[in-house]
Amino acid sequence: MKIAQYFIIFIALTIILMTGCIKSSVIGDDILKNDEIGVEFVDTLPLFAKTVHNDSLRVYPTSARSFLLGQLENPYIGKAKADLFLDFQTLGEVPDSNDFIFDSIVLTVIVDTSMFYGDDYEKHHLEVFELNENIRKTEADTFYANQTFEYKPSKIGEIDFVPLAIDSIDVIEPGNDTIRYGEQLRIKL
Secondary structure, eight states: OHHHHHHHHHHHHHHHHHHHOOSOOOTTTTTSSSOOOOOOOOOOOOOOOOOOOOOOOEEEETTOSOOOOEEEEETTTEEEEEOOOOOOOOSSOOOOGGGOOOSOOEEEEEOOGGGOOSOTTOOEEEEEEEESSOOOOOTTOEEETTOOOOEEEEEEEEEEEOGGGOOOEEEEOTTSOEEEEOSEEEEEO
16 A cells, blocks of 8 residues: 555656646746847857958049048948049130130039938038149049049138038020029039
8 A cells, every 4th residue: 555655646746747847948047037048059150350451442433423522420430531523624625715814713513412421401511622633534544542633732612511401593594494403502713
């Protein structure tokens, strides 16, 4: 009879132990209730990396119609700056300009606000300088990020502007209807 009692107690304890804990848990689960750390395996992966200075990055072909201009200071990528050098050319023959006397010249720059990055209403400052050299390139030539051109130290024009506050302009041309031009900066030189 003693064996039968031990056998019944053994079966009862076995059933209690088998059904007492249904949910499995990870060690430390009571400490990290909401964090499923799921430590199932450990693997190592060697990582070899190096920084390469690229000093001849292609930026624009000469046929480009839009250009980046400005400076960006970002806590993640650092400081980035884009200067713009332009050389104006005539489409046809122009008489010798040594005899011309100009009372005013205005540089008009079309602003593409669809490519704008940063604070929409931040004030920007743009300065214009005269180049010391000509930028005569063919369609096959390319401009590079490390390429600069010499310019005279004195400014010939400057403007402070807010890109999204620039409006379009209506111009009445002789013989034509009114023509609306998009957003543009007008810098008196």
